[in-house]
Amino acid sequence: MTPIHRLMASRGLLQIFFALLLVIVIMFVSNYIVYKNSISGIYDKVTQNNRLVIKNIIQSFDSSFAAVNNLIFTVHGLPYDLESEDKSMDMSKAYTLQEHISRLASSIDYVEDVIVFYDSLDLAVTSKGTSDFSVLFDKKYKHDTYSANYWRMFSDSKHALTVFPIADFAVSTDGLTRRTQQLMTVMDGNKVRLSNKNVMVLLNAERLLKQIDLKSMIPGASLVVLDANRNVVLSTDQTQDPSDILDEVYFNPAKEATLTRKDFEYNFYKSDYNDFIYINKVPYQFQNIGSVETANHMIMISAIISAVLLSALLSVYLYRPVKDILKLLGGGHVKGNDFRKIYSGIVKVQAENESLRTQMDFADKELRRGIFLQMLDGYAYSRELEMQLQKNYAFFFPERQFVMTAIQFKIPSDGDSQPGMPVADIAGMLEDQLREAGPAIVFYTGHLQFVALVAIRQPSARKAVIECLENLTRRAAKEELQGLALWASVSKLYDSKMTNCQEAYQDIQKARIYRNINSERAVVDLESIRYVSHIHFPFEKIEKLSNTLLSGKTEDAKHILQDIVHENTERGIHHHQFAHIAKSIFYYLMKHAETSHVGSKESFQLEMAFCLQVDNAYSYRDITDALQAVVEWIGSKRLQEGKSKLNPEFITQYIELHYMENLYLDHMAEVLNTSPKYFSNYFKKAFGVGYVDYLNKVRLSHAREFLKHSELSVAEIGEKTGYLNASTFTTTFKKYYGISPSEFRKKPVG
Template sequence: MRTKTDSKFAFNALFVKLMLSFLGVILLLASFNLFSHIYLSKKVYQEMVRQNELGLQQTALSYENHFRLTQNIILALNQSAKWTANLGLLSHIGENRRYDVVSEVKSDLVTIYSNPFLHIENFILYFKEADYVLEKDGTSRMNDMFSKYYASKEYPPEYWRQQTMDKQYMKILPAADFTETTMNSMRPLGSLLPLVVEVLPYKEVYGIVMLNARELQTAYGDGSSNPFYILDSNGDTLFSTSIDHTPPGAVSGNGSYHKQVGDQYYFYQKGGHTGFTYVRVTPAAAITSGMRQMQLLLAALLTAAVLASILCSLFFSFRLNQPLQRLIAALERKSGAGAGKLSSVKEFAIIGDRMSRILETNQFIQTDLEHKNSLVRQYAYSHKVKNIPLNPNLLDLEDTQAEDQPYAAVLFKLSFKQPSQSPEKDTLMLWQLIQRLFLGNEGDMVAVQPEQNQLLLLLFRCGPQSGILQTLQTLKELLEEEPALYLTIAVSPVYSGETPITDAYGSLSSLLKERRLNKETQIIVEPRASSARSFHVKVTHGEELSNLLLSGNEEAVLGWLDRQLEQLNQKDAAAEDFRAFAAGAVEQAGKTVMKLGLREDVLIQPVLKENFENFYSTGQYRAWLHALVRPILADMRTKSETKDPVLAYVLDYLDKHYGENINLNLVADKLNLSPGYLSTFFKEKQGINFSDYLNNLRIGHAKELLMNLDLRIQEIALQVGYLNVNSFIRMFKRASGLTPGEYRKSHASGTPVSGDGPE
């Protein structure tokens, strides 16, 4: 039976070990790739942040350079004496009427805003005292300029009138949307970033440079749609590409950094020249999208690599494990088949060939060993049943007996209805049939043959008795149509392992005697009550049959025998009771033969046990008993017709004086005959020697006296003519096969004893 540890997928199986080893390597490589992925993800994140920071640094540097360049250009103009003089004239143009200077100043302005890289929309000179402005298109009143031509709600004309530099040379104002209004239309000028400078040495003259904020962003930005801010030193917004976001604030000190607020990354860069803070807002998704794509790609590659590795591991593990599994299957296979071809690998093929030979040899050895073990068990149990001690060299056979296990015993006795031509063959076939019927049951079985016509089955772990009886009923049905034989089956209860097998066998042997007189197979489980138990004792010890025989009335003798058989039949007597009755009748007939001095050959031969063993009907006993007494009665009639007076005297004298110390010489003297003549005469008439007749007569009377339990054996010996008790015991055993004590004990227990020798 295969256990859990024998399973192909047990933890300690080779296949599992190989798979775990491969999976360990795969896990190690996958862990390395995972850690590499995490490390690279961090690196990618840092690189993307660094790229955003570098981009913002470049943007901030470009803006700072642009503001510095614009400032330097205006400073260069302020250092021009002609420029300074012309501005002085224009400051008081209402007084000096020098309108010719306007064209010269305009030409200087053209050189500035005509440069496309400066992204200057207009350069406006605001003469605060004169309250007019000069720009690329000429002069105009300040109020018209900032309410019509460069109108903005953030910068109305009043704002410019109140504008002061506060000791600053250059000031950049927040960007705003400007429009140009004409007679019939209004044209947007876009978002302009005003840059105000003080035109030295005139404190009431300001230069207002209108920088195109969108062009600056296009030129210096990263080209993305991400929000961009320029904050002044106070954190106020100077320029923004988005109206939906307001940055958290400016940074303090120089340098750059970034932080995440919600789902946005804010990158800050401090300008070194202006002190402005440049802010770029990048959505977290913009940074993580690239990382996510890379992560998905790496995860897909890692998953594919792991799956491919697992499939390869399964394939190689299976290829390595399959030959060994075939080898294990061959080892566990109950048939004699070999391991077969394990694999195309040379080493496995050699192992398979060698294992095939080993398995064939092992199968032969196992079969032979099982057969010998069966014989050993039968040998051990046979000795156990018969209570025969084992040879000291074979005491280890006791281990083959499962006496600690519950068991049941079934004893079969075979009887033939008619003589069989091959009784040994028929008996063997029947025993084999019985064993096959019980081999299908659960548990273990041992078959022992204690006698030639008996079979004892010991059934271990057999279950309840009802299952055994069901199998026996099947056997009985099979034997119903068998004309030549029948079985007597004794069944024990289920014993515990403590009950000795010899006791079980003794109980079953007693149950066999419960068989009733018929020719059917009988199953006996327990003894049945019967009133015929002591019937044969009365016949054996009584004188009724002997008296009838002495009368010589054949009709009376046969009628009495028939009546006794009928009474046994009516009392539901066992077959053993019929045999005991017949044995008692034989004993009484033998006494009569001895008493009358008849020829002993008139008794039926051979031994009674062989005659009665296969009797199964009252008619068989009737015919046999009739055949027993008829020769005796016939011999009595013949002898009475030819009775000799000398012989009659001798027989009568011996019958009356057998208890005295008599011998052949004493009787011959009484008849005035020589001892030799009397011995020859007696032998010729009786067919038996004088001394043998006298001993048989004395033993017959001794048997009757032994029934009296108050008499000692020594007293009985003296009463029947034996002065030496040892001689009495020796003669009694030679005549009856038993010692006087054994004879008395057997008759006290109701067991019949034959006077013709040991049974």
């Protein structure tokens, strides 16, 4: 056979060989194009992503500064003025102010401390206690520049709200040891005084920057933050001086600008919130670009040589398998092991494609869920979010109007019951049920709560949504979700706009806290709620409740509590109002019924459990049960005391709390579960003085304070300290002090 005939007989082999050579040529050309363009293309993509990262960082800074500004505004609004005309100071107000500041500061993770001080007082009230202003900055927060005198001088000058750069403070918590801590100081403005307070907020720089996440910037980049007066607040590059480049920048209407200088590109951004300027310095090109080019050359040469050799070998090896694949595609009898390998590979690819399709569907659902949750959060609004929403607008808003509803499942108090299906299946079930009223999408927001967006074509369809939810609550407990209670709320009707989602979400939250406590309906319509202001909070009954518990009469105390609950349910007050009443009763009982046998840790645990139960209550019965449990707990502690009541500590505590009442001998004997005669003898033996004399001394000591430090009349003071009339008060006062109350008031304070 001639060489030409042999070549024609092997034309299949040649076709494979030349096909592989064509692939080599295409690969070489593609590699060359990649070589010429990949570096710049990758760099452009990376810098574009870096801009998005910087905008997210700016948004995080704005959210943080907004939270601090709101905190300062709230502190100014606290109604506790420690300054008075006579320059005296009410420490009880200071302690109350400190408690409020502590609760406010604990709500923001990166707030280290909040300091309130006054121009004419040396006292500083912080979230961690009270202190002398000079001692606070000389001992606890020590800095060579930011001393107590510096802050006094700065507070006396006219200034706007000022953010000081991060600085190293020597912080001491015990007065003995010090540790270096980076703090950022925010001082409130005084050009327009909101109150006579000066408010400082110390921010923990480590926690703040951890929340901001500066590490997500492109490697080699840096960030400088300037305030509105172009003072440096934060810099990740201490060698960079922004003053020499700021004058060359002109911000466009989008408050952005770019400047290229040497090997770096400077991107400027101005915040919409507080006009802070952010300078992002990024490398103009990747570093070590020469080594990248050399490596790319070597890769291209190696790839060409390897591909030529590989094409020759594969052309021989693949000739028969290719024929088998052609038989597979075209039909016919197939033999050989190669076919099974190729076929199994095809099956595997198909399975992987199906798995990838499932993952893509899941990712698409999660993306839409993330967009929806961001629509509910006003602080998360951004231009990128609006672009994503435009792509999915028809999915969220198929009609011109919508209502939003929250569907909350409640696990019984025993905690044994759980949903009979995953939350994803529950969301699908809810969507199917709500589609009876209109197109609906349901998202899971956590803690067994689902939020649904129901499209409305006609305003009358809103009623159908409510009816659908009521039917759902009746069916859910009998079918798949057996054992779980269901509660739902419905917003007002809104036009299909992204911004309206935030307001609709606030509606369904308000529906829960403003629902009437005597309502038995599981579906709350916000439009049907009417505001109720006449709550029932009887101070005399609560005082009686405390005294009854103090006397060990738990059942009587529970009846009094039931009367208060019944009266409020009759008035139909709101759920959040009743929760406030319950917490007020709790703190009053804990204040007046606390005994020496109850440790602070046990009281703290009781308070935490009670507040958690009240905050998560679904009906007034849950709150009532929590109050009843507290009454029983205090009552049990009183019963455990038993005969321990008959001790000097308890007697003095009781007299000090109730000296203004009619503390007859019989009443004290009843409280102490003994006879009047035994109590009288025990008191004289324990205190060395008669009960009446002791009671008069306690009352008169308080009367002296009222005479010197109040404008009350003598008759009012006598009544306030437990005397039936002014004559008895005057006679008793003169008996013990030798002068009348009026003469005592006229005497100068010694």
